[in-house]
Amino acid sequence: MQLFYLADLSDSTFEFTEDESKHCIRVLRKKKGDELTLIDGKGTEAKGIIEQDNPKKCSGIIVAKTHHQRNKNYTLHLAIAPTKNFDRIEWMLEKIIEIGVDEISFIETNTSERGKINSERCNKIAVSAMKQSKQYYLPKINGITSLKNFLKGCETTSSKFIAYCPTPVTQTLFNQIPLPMPSHSILLIGPEGDFTQQEVEEAISLGFKPVSLGSNILRSETAGLVGVTSFANKAQTT
Template sequence: MQLFYNPNITDLEKSFVFDKEESKHIIKVLRKKEGDILHVTNGLGFLFNTEIALASDSKCTVNILSFKKQEPSKYHLHLAVAPTKMNERYEWFLEKATEIGIHEITPIICDHSERKVIKTERFQKIIESAMKQSLHYYLPKLNEPIILKDFLKKEVNGAKFIAHCEETHKNSLKSQIIQNQDTTILIGPEGDFSNKEIELALNNNYIPISLGNTRLRTETAAIVACHSVVFINE
């Protein structure tokens, strides 16, 4: 099944029109024609079965034949991850985490961050593409970048963890995960969190955790954390 994405479609509509860019892709690239069936999600759990009514490359119009809604997860996984020096590595994390089943992502700016200016427009497109490719009906939420100390001021539900590389006592993440519990995990930059940041997180009731016996890159650590939580909740 090929999945399309349109955030504006609702279960109250009988038809809708794709924007010019998506219309051109559907008609010119995929060579879809009137009468063809398209499967569309709005990123809010709905899957719409639609039929092309007007095969225009500027405003492809479809009629909604039926729809269903997927039940949301019983838990919420939020990863707050420092951007990597090379954008490509962070984009890889966004793509794979979306495929695995993450719910929310926040880029955090830390003391040791080498990249402090982030443009989220491309990140958003990567997440949307990964959602469609992996046939998810819920689009992960991508928040705007935020300084870590400001993120720590936010109220967070459920379990709160910080993964750092300091040689202190830490339990493995897998031993701390509880099924159907909301989980927030902090993943630092290449240079790790500063001692001040770690102390601040601990003072805000974040629990220090280990992701294994080897030192992982930022994006690898984020994927290990994401998979661990999702796997235990499957």
């Protein structure tokens, strides 16, 4: 089933962006009268009928709407220092969204290599991964912020983890996630050169638990993947 994304489905009509119009009419060869499945990334699934099969501005009417609950019993906010080669983060973004994550932040640390991210591109990847994996919720992607600022904003969340290589391997993230699953969790992944001792100590003083991701040394983006999958697996523990 092909899904089409439109951020606002509150109306009884729809009009696609130029990109989505082109994809719908030129690539998928949809025509006037065809039925489409639309999602808004906030849980709404709508049935739409094309009235104008214009490849630059496809529009139509909405004939039915249903609301989907989230398919996970937890939310996860991943905060990661972007890698020098941003391709690696883009790959990771696609993968972790397929697997299941709710919010992503990019963090500038003392040793991180990159201070800019392309938010528009990240959002495109997120929409595409959501559609591809047949999900109804679009993760929120935040711009880049300093570690200091990020930590300040985490005060009210109690389930907080910081992946840090020197942590004993007996203390893995997977084992440290409590059951039943905490409703909101934050996982912080460091840059290619890892966090500094001072950064980790600051996070710990603010309630973050240091965790290991196993005995192998993982690249930043692999650490992100393993972190998100560890939450998904823990939630499956019977």
